[in-house]
């Protein structure tokens with residue numbers, strides 16, 4: 135299947151027939167981002183899914199994102215073009231592991247990143263995304279212990295920003311972001327001293343970025359730790375002519391569209407998420423044509439997870 139005009143017309147026609155809205159995460163292939171009705175980060179897409187009037191949501195992203203949409207809108211049909219699109223970060227904690235961890239810390243407030251399974255969300259007090267994690271943890275009374283899962287790098291970022299001591303962090307990671315490391319960032323920053331650094335907080339290099347600014351190697355105002363959605367906002371307002379981007383490389387497409395005059399370069403151009411890229415033009419066509427793959431979350435789990443997800447979309451607007 136070629137992503138040409140005929141493909142485009144057919145996908146959009148079939149989507150309309152199904153009363154479907156197509157959502158695409160910022161890490162999707164450029165042709166999938168371009169055909170979607172909405173693109174965005176996990177938080178923005180969850181909000182759109184919750185508010186949409188469409189009967190069907192087609193989620194071009196990974197499985198936990200489509201599950202989140204289903205939790206927020208159980209009466210809607212939620213489709214993902216390929217249900218095998220998983221997430222190594224979501225796989226780094228199971229519901230059983232979280233239950234055990236909670237038993238070791240009775241009374242603690244559980245904050246889970248949205249990159250988790252519905253089962254983990256059902257054990258969670260408040261979900262967060264990279265764009266509101268700091269606000270979510272700040273919303274918890276200072277005397278309550280916090281269990282933060284599953285991403286250790288995002289957890290470390292939140293701990294640094296909030297200065298919170300009573301926060302325990304699960305040792306999970308996303309293989310794509312963990313692979314964007316400190317030495318690589320330092321080398322790229324030294325070779326491009328005029329560039330801004332846009333760093334996703336899931337990156338292995340997020341701590342190094344702050345070290346580079348703390349030591350005055352890169353001016354502090356040039357180092358920005360941002361969710362994918364916030365990167366687009368920052369691209370529109372920065373005065374820099376070059377930006378080094380540390381996140382999954384699909385992000386470059388929206389950044390270049392938002393600010394064509396800026397030279398955006400990946401810190402690591404091998405940082406591509408195989409799961410995100412399973413959503414191909416052929417898979418999307420099959421999805422709108424045949425109504426596959428449908429995402430199901432059992433009602434009991436969805437009910438328990440809903441409060442945590444609802445709190446997430448309300449914080450940090």
Ligand code: 13P
Pocket residue numbers: 160174175176177249263264265308336360361362363
């Ligand atoms: P955000 O879009 O929330 O920044 O998340 C990044 C991510 O890794 C999703 O898989």
Ligand code: SF4
Pocket residue numbers: 161196220221222223224249308309310311382407408409410
């Ligand atoms: Fe999961 Fe990482 Fe892929 Fe995002 S980039 S979907 S966190 S594996």
